Amino acid sequence: MSQPEALSRGDESPDTASAVSPQTQIVSQHIVEIVSDSGEGAQTAGQMFGTVSAKMGNGVWTVEIIPAEIEPPHRSRSGASGNRIRIGREAVTNMGDAADVVVAFNEQVLYSRIDVNALKPGTTLFIESKWADDPDEAVREQYAEALADFRERGYQIHEVPMEQECLRIVPDPRRGKNMWVLGLLCAIYERDVSHVHAEIEQKFKRKGQKIIDANVALVDAGYAWARENIPLRIRVPVSPTAEPQVVMNGNRAAALGIMAAGIEVCSMYPITPATSVSHYLAAAFHKSGGMIHQAEDEISAIGFALGASYAGKTPVTVTSGPGFALKTEFIALAVMAELPIVIIVVQRGGPSTGLPTRVEQGELLAALFASPGDVPKIVMAPSTIEECFHFTVTARKLAETFRGPVIVLTDANLATGQAPFSRPEVQEDWLAPPIDQSEWDPTVAPYQWDPATGLSQRPIPGQRNGMYVLTGLAHDERSKVAYESEINQRAMKMRSRKLHTLFRTLKPPKVYGDPEGDLLVVGWGSTRGAIEEAVDRVRQDGGKVSALHLRILSPLEPGLDEIFKRFKNIMTVEINYSDDEDDPYTVPETRRYAQLAWVLRARTLAPVDCWSRVPGIPLPPGQIEAELRRRLGL
Amino acid sequence: MYGLKKDWDLEPRVRQFVLADYQSNVPRWCPGCGDSAVLSALQRLARDEQLPPEKTVVVSGIGCSSRLPHYMKTYGFHGLHGRPLPVACGVRSRRPDLHVFVVTGDGDNCAIGTAHWIHAIRYNMKMTVLLFDNNIYSLTKMQTSPTTKRGDFSYTHPMGAPLNPLDPLSVTLAITNASFVAQTIDWNPMHVEATIRAAHAHPGLSFIRILQRCPHYNPMVWQPLQQDPSLIRLLVHPDGIPADDTVRKIFKNQLEHDPADLSAAKDIAAATDAVPVGLLHRNVNAERYDFATAQGLTMETDERVQAIQAEIDRFLV
Structure with a gap:
């Protein structure tokens, strides 16, 4: 078959085989989805398409489409599995709105996407055509009805004989259709297939050359078929980046951050969607001298971690x-007894078991306040996949400097989304230093709080003359159990003071857009890209709206009063529950706000409003945009 | 204890620890509390073994006995109710150089912390676990514990405990990878000390259930055993807990039991006609998780940095 011409990295005007044909669209960004039954490999194909696009120099953001069950029934709406890949000329920061191109392995899984408004009139649809000839009459009917419906909805439909074409190469097309489809997309999007070949080799190298060859053949066949049969070409130009890029999801970024922080102990218990951090570490941690402990339960996981912390190794639990x-x-013990630990919380939908695989920002108040008694602690929230890496490195240092827990709140959106970012250059001083085993000055108490900062040095077992008994009971500077009123008051004050000490080192957050206007949208965590894109769109139409994204939630970043003063209205946009103000059954006096809004209202006494939703999926920028326009009367 | 020890040397030791080096605050247990005898035995063991106080960590949960670390002049971790074992495993995970002791009670270990008991036994990381079993919750003033005898009064069961007690020995022996299970009595300090000594020497997790008297809330519970030593079955064997003549003279009901015989140990634990005292089971070859958790400890910083760089490179585009 003919090999495609490569769009080399940074090359914006390829003038060879992929010259502009009448059907070539040149666009600054595009959204493509691949959906299949669970087990048909749409996720793998989507991830590879994302990686290959990043390799070619495009901005990329991928979102996993995950069924709630391991083996849901075939051809069911609940079983849709796959990937959304948004590619752009510039960096892509969020999943965007409706898809431009969708590849579906059957019509039923596509309906699950239609249900969440993932498609729009005009979306180009590539759908497996074999259902038209299915031996089961019911299936044939379902397919025909769906196709008529799709036409009515205004999709550009291409029926594609995926299975039939795959059968020319492999005996079981259920294992291989995804690669054939990947080839098809590579042809349409003018991707360099040699990158795909390299990805396949990497992914399947343990399975042997035969498997690699079969997958390569499938990709090439899909590519060739599309070149022959599909006239559509979509070109998303690339912007060259000077720095080398890595591409990964937020959980892998956090896992690599754990390694780069010099953390040696990860103690965890499996829980969706956090577990993949551990999966990655389990395979890689030993290379940098770390160990992962899968405890018997969540409580034991952190107990083990705090034991390691007490013995001098700042740990992480996920x-x-x-x-x-x-x-x-x-966690309250870690605050009380001042034990450093990094706690990564990959937020999912709650309450209770909630939406295990889905995104929510529901743990902010829990991170800040859940505890018996007062628990001053540091809480951070990465807003990008890159920050999932760097914040973990910073969190370890903060935990040790401020001698206590640091909670890093990510979410299912960051955890499973993939995006490229500048390759981090690991510095030796990112790593935890070896445990101090020098002799302890016996005149220094184990909690000799500096009155100005609340900070104190901790003795580590092995240090002579440093012996002390850590306790969760109220205690004095010498860690002696103390029930005296004044000692308790002072100890609480010292632990709180540490947050003031950190606060004094923080810089005010930067306002995105004008520093003044009609509306300021405040966000935290993974919503950053979508909020800023929405703000951009509204500003283009003259809306006086700006955005502010908070990344340290405890202590809150400084300068908020000053920033808030310059806007007529302030609102948060969050993925957690709040009562809508205009709900006729909501009583204003008891309206329940989104979590950051609660905190900002309490902190600044400003009348901070909120708009929040719990759709279980990331907020699309278009939805935020609509709300901003409504608020601004645009 | 008197005269020359086997390892005596003409040269003075750089550091010679005496009992006072392990004694901290005056214990605030009730007069007559069995905890004091165990504390003394632990301090004597530390002195005899010359454990550097800074290399010794005593981890406890919550309860009367869990106050013990405060009375040791070593490192200590007086943590949460039921959770000393996870903490101790974490301490051990990256610190093979430390001597780790765990102090727990029948409420701490056999009720709220049961999950950790089972799994810590299975992990078999080197540490000595002392279960102080007085069959009652004392710190919280007399509630039923899982080991309270059926029919005994407590404030949570004023009509008498409704169920038969859980047997910590049978439970522990049934756990996969249990490697050292012994029972002793707080009113015989010689046997307590000999048991802790054997436990500390064991390469793995040693579990000692100590029948411990609470003079305040459960004073009668071990009285029959004290008054009639024949109700105690002393386990004797060359591989068992050394029992000297004074011990053998008191406990005439003796059974030759090879601690390698796990099946016999289970029968002994389950027997209702006498209470076993001694070593029920030992397996020095049981798998140890602390060998796995210590992997990579000696890696140098530049090696680590190189490895992380290489790992990041796998994600280069």
Whole structure:
């Protein structure tokens, strides 16, 4: 077959085989989805398409489409599995709105996407055509009805004999259709297939050359078929980047951050969607001298971690909502006894078991306040996949400097989304230093709080003359159990003071857009890209709206009063529950706000409003945009 | 204890620890509390073994006995109710150089912390676990514990405990990878000390259930055993807990039991006609998780950095 011409990296005007044909669209960004039954490999194909696009120099953001069950029934709406890939000329920061191109392995899984408004009139649809000839009459009917419906909805439909074409190469097309489709997309999007070949080799190298060859053949066949039969070409130009890029999802970024922080102990219990951090570490951690402990439960996981911390190794534990709740008592101990630990919470939908695989920003208040008594602690929230890496490195240092837990709140959106970012250059001083085993000055108490900062040095077992008994009971500077009123008051004050000390080192957050206007949208965590894109669109139409994204939630970043003063209205946009103000059954006096809004109202006394939703999927920029326009009367 | 020890040397030791080096605050247990005898035995063991106080960590949960770390002049971790074992495993995970002791009670270990008990036994990381079993919750003033005898009064069961007690020995022996299971009595300090000594020497997790008297809330529970030593079955064997003549003279009901015989150990634990005292089971070859958790400890910083760089490179586009 003919090899495609490569769009080399940074090359915006390829003038060879992929010259502009009448059907070539040149666009600044495009959204493509691949959906299949669970087990048909649409996720793998989507991830590879994302990686290959990043390799070619495009901005990329991918979102996993995950069924709730491991083996849902075939051809069911609930079983849709796949990937959304948004590619752009510039960096892509969020999943965007409706898809431009969708490849569906059957019509039923496509309906699950239609249900969440993932398609729009005009979306180009590539659908497996074999259902038209299915031996089961019911299936044939379903397919025919769906196709008529899709036409009515205004999709550009291409029926594609995926299975029939795959059968020329492999005996079981259920294992290989995804690669054939990947080839098809590569032809349409003018991707360099040699990148795909390299990806396949990497992914399947353990399975042997035969498997690699079969997959390469499938990709090439899909590519050739599309070149022959599909006239459509979509070109998303690339912007060259000077720095080398890596591409990964947020959980892998966090896992690599754990390694780059010099953390040696990860103690965890499996929980969706946090577990893949551990999966990655389990395979890689030993290379940098770390160990992963899968404990018998969430409580034990953090207990083990705090034991390691007490013995001098700042650990990490990785969890999600329900597990985070179970860890509450130990987190309070870490605050009380001042034990450094990094706690990564990959937020999912709650309450209770909630939406295990889906995104929510529901743990902010729990991170800040859940505990018996007052628990001053540091809470951070990465807003990009890149920050999932760097914040983890920073969190370890903060935990040790401020001698306590640091909670890093990510979410299912960051955890499973993939995006390229500048390759981090690991510095030796990112890593934890070796345990101090020098002799301890016996005149220094184990909690000799500096009155100005609340900071103190901790003795590590092995240090002579440093012996002390850590306790979760109220204690004095010498860690002696103390019930005296004044000692308790002072100890609480010292632990709180540490947050003031950190606060004094923080810089005010930067406003995105004008520093003044009609509306300021405040966000935190993974919503950043979508909020800023929405703000951009509204500003283009003259809306005086700006955005502010907070990445340290405890202590809150400085300068908020000053920033808020310059806007007529302030609102948060969050993925958690709040009562809508205009709900006729909501009583204004008891309206329940989104989580950051609660915190900002309490902190600034400003009348901060909110708009939040719990759709279980990331907020599309278009939905935020619509709300902003409504608020601004545009 | 008197005269020359086997390892005596003409040269003075750089550091010679005496009992006072392990003694901290005056214990605030009730007069007559069995905990004091165990504390003394632990301090004597530390002195005899010359454990550097800074290399010794005593981890406890919550309860009367869990106050023990405060009375040791070593490192200590007085943590949460039921959770000393996860903490101790974490301490051990990257610190093979430390001597780790765990102090727990029948409420701490056999009720709220049961999950950790089972899994810590299975992990078999080197540490000595002392279960102080007085069959009652004392710190919280007399509630039923899982080991409270059926029919005994408590404030949570004023009509008498409704169920038969859980047997910590049978449970522990049934756990996969249990490698050292012993029972002793707080009113015989010689046997307590000999048991802790054997436990500390064991390469793995040693579990000792100590029948411990609570003079305040459960004073009668071990009285029959104290008054009639024949109700105690002393386990004797060359591989068992050394029992000297004074011990053998008191406990005439003796059974030759090879601690390698796990099946016999289970029968002994389950027997209702006498209470076993001694070593029920030992397996020095049981798998140890602390060998796995210590992997990579010696890696140098530049090696680590190189490895991380290489790992990041796998994601280059």
